[in-house]
Amino acid sequence: MSALESCLPVERVYPPRLIFMSLTGKSLLAGQPGAPGGATFRAINPATGETLAPDFHEASLGEVDTALQAAARAFEDYRERPAATRAQLLEAIATEIEALGETLLQRAHAETGLPLARLTGERARTCGQLRLFAAVVRDGSWVDARIDPALPERQPLPRPDLRRMLIALGPVVVFGSSNFPFAFSVAGGDTASALAAGCPVIVKAHRAHAGTAELVGQAVVRAVAACALPAGLFSLVHGGGASVGIAMVKHPATTAVGFTGSHAAGRALCDAAAARPHPIPVFAEMSSLNPVFLLPGAVRERGAAIATGLLGSFTLGVGQFCTKPGLVLVQRGAETDAFLQALAAGVQGATCATMLTPGIRTAFEENRQKVTALEGVTVLATAQAAPVAQKTEGQPSVALTSAANFLKHPELATEAFGPFTLVVRAETPAELLACARALEGQLTATLHGNAEDLAAAGTLVALLEQKAGRLVINAFPTGVEVSHAMHHGGPSPAASDARFTSVGTAALLRFARPVCYQGFPAALLPVALQDANPLGLMRLVNGVRTTAPL
């Protein structure tokens, strides 16, 4: 089923379907191709080192302005559209992405080195995410409608009629991530939640998979056209260094930013946004060690299984997950020795695999060596297989240090984005707690414990609640469910704003703000706030949650 069938009422006149036969290498500015002329670059196949056609043309600052101005105009239209239209758009995007079929998977495979099976799964997740946001928008209760009816007789002063709901913020700039070419990129979680909230989106494509970005961008452009929405609702911008990205953040029409990537890049965007005449929020999901605490009972009862699970988790996707467990905290003991032996054996037998880009591989090696070169750190095991540099391979390894040494050297908390983890061995439970207390903000924190361990873990859990956005018990942190109860974020430096998630349906709360309507006649009230509750929303009326009409 094409996007046309899925999203349009039959009486609507279809616009001519835009067909892109192949990659153009140009930005997509409100549905129009960008101009050539600036610097060009090519994506590189990390598994072979070969460059991939076509040349991609960096956008000019004038083109950035074109995209943002078109977005601001499109916002005036899109913000007034009913929820059903937004939902149809999200579903049409999913349908168009699926319609790209093998073309998309093969290009993404060539640009990222990620296996086709993984990419197939990520595509399904991305399309499922778009459809989940469509369902949330159709349900409508996310707008948190609140009504305090007038109390004309109240003493000493009457109360006016007050009604409040969330409305869309405005144009949102999204930076595609390196490690999720579908799910955190052109039509990923940031874009889906911004469009769901009613905001236009301008994506800065990630250089490493610019072709994948263009294909998905074309799909979005087709869906926008198929839904007869203004083309300015979506633009895709190619850029080289920081200048295009910073210009997008600083543009007066930009009202919010979504970003997934390194701490340095995220912080630069936050600083640029905070320095604007009118600062805007940046939702940057940056770096995290994702500490895993292994409590003694669990190590005793199932140390070998934990070693296997941990190895699988920290080497998943060649260790290039933001939730990769990069820090493991254990207590000294005979069972811990056995666990470490099992872990070391597993690592020795692990395979090397192609990382996303040569630059990521280099940074991984540098950060890993920064950690392992510090005093008191022993490399416990390295995969016996040698990594092939031409294939951009990363080699799994694990290192060991003491809790005392970890507390002495804050640099040991450096994230090495790749298949590496550091085990910290404490002498006492108090030392383990001290390590927990020394942690900076994290996306996740994990505990493995048996019933006895967990019964005594209240203090540790309370501490980790203050450090992380998601707490995991007896599982591993990789794998982030896209659902209502997910929270993917955490205190700084894991994310720039601990109050918001970048995964799950609550993600659209990032791109909305409340407006209160006082004394409005029925005809001017947004439909979500009308007496009859025609949308059937769950609303807060006089402080009581209800779907009843007034």
Add this chain to the structure above:
Amino acid sequence: MSALESCLPVERVYPPRLIFMSLTGKSLLAGQPGAPGGATFRAINPATGETLAPDFHEASLGEVDTALQAAARAFEDYRERPAATRAQLLEAIATEIEALGETLLQRAHAETGLPLARLTGERARTCGQLRLFAAVVRDGSWVDARIDPALPERQPLPRPDLRRMLIALGPVVVFGSSNFPFAFSVAGGDTASALAAGCPVIVKAHRAHAGTAELVGQAVVRAVAACALPAGLFSLVHGGGASVGIAMVKHPATTAVGFTGSHAAGRALCDAAAARPHPIPVFAEMSSLNPVFLLPGAVRERGAAIATGLLGSFTLGVGQFCTKPGLVLVQRGAETDAFLQALAAGVQGATCATMLTPGIRTAFEENRQKVTALEGVTVLATAQAAPVAQKTEGQPSVALTSAANFLKHPELATEAFGPFTLVVRAETPAELLACARALEGQLTATLHGNAEDLAAAGTLVALLEQKAGRLVINAFPTGVEVSHAMHHGGPSPAASDARFTSVGTAALLRFARPVCYQGFPAALLPVALQDANPLGLMRLVNGVRTTAPL
């Protein structure tokens, strides 16, 4: 009834009640008086010019550190307390404030020049606000609990059990405002919402009413002690220039900031917070013109009544409300001339009254003159009564300019905090819309129109939705209801974060963040997330809102 009776279970051993017989002039650091030694200052009675005993001692940076460290320790305790304890504390604070009786009202009257009747009303509002937050905390549903139960059989991957709720952020720094010595000060909306959310509070007292601040601070200290909570939960800090305030914002233990005041001061706090190694949110409610659009039908039908209402609104509290209408937009016409004559006559007959501080009066005069000195601006009317400088009196006035001139001179949008408003007269509806489009972010925007006006006002309303946090029809913006549906905030520069309110029950969302609990055994789950729903909360279970147990 004292706070002891109202808030404590009978079996609890009461701590010795702390008695402050009079003002000490010292900071209150986790229940202990600050040391003398630094610079001192006195409050000034603006109605007489006399300085008021005692001397107030500025806190040292060491004392700021003491307060913040104590807050961080108190947080570890307070965050674990049940909702009932937080509610009891809020109610105990209200009771203790009421118990201060005339002492508090007289001191506030002397320090601010505000009439006793107004202060009595503001005290009632402040105590009502504390009790409203207590009710919200008892209700509990504000934590937005979400549960996605495990789906172990799901293909291709099982779903783990995921549960999410809001938890307290950490110590919150609050800056008392000049214009609401009770409602936006030591135990005002910021403090109430932070304590409700589970956060300790450190207040920077406003210099202009340091004695009022100490009295209310003593009341909070007594309530904290009466509820047997850690003294570090609350501190009150006196300070002079920006250094103490900036140190509070930059302290590593601070997790969020609430502020009400000028744009320059608010922006300085935002910049300091954004430059921290770990940036924190600042909720600064700053400046707003609160434009009032008078549509032709309304002016024709009830121009005189609108003139009376507008005069009352822009001179209320000597124009020292953040929601004061400082800009009035009308269309040229015979009825508009009559309206302007009625307004001018009203202003001529208006009285001068004591402003909050000599500094505020000076700034008012300067900003008013900055506006009226611009080309194309005519002073329409000034109160005939002469202001008495020794009484710090502000003199009501109104000026007139054309829409073309307003669009030409952005400086005409300068806020003059005091009893002044600028009328902008447009030649056409299109010019009125152009003025609306040129506005920066506002706390409020108001429309007066008859049925015919409003039926044609869709474009204007849509535009103002993007400019303001609250839209008012056929009323005036002064007077901010403390309720569930209130939104007091708006796009920059009215507030630093348009997504949050500083008035109303949604204000506590500023001081909380979500945490997701994955695979937690029942015994470790927060009570709000337990299967049986023992608190009876409205929760989102599998995407459906329900109070049912799992």
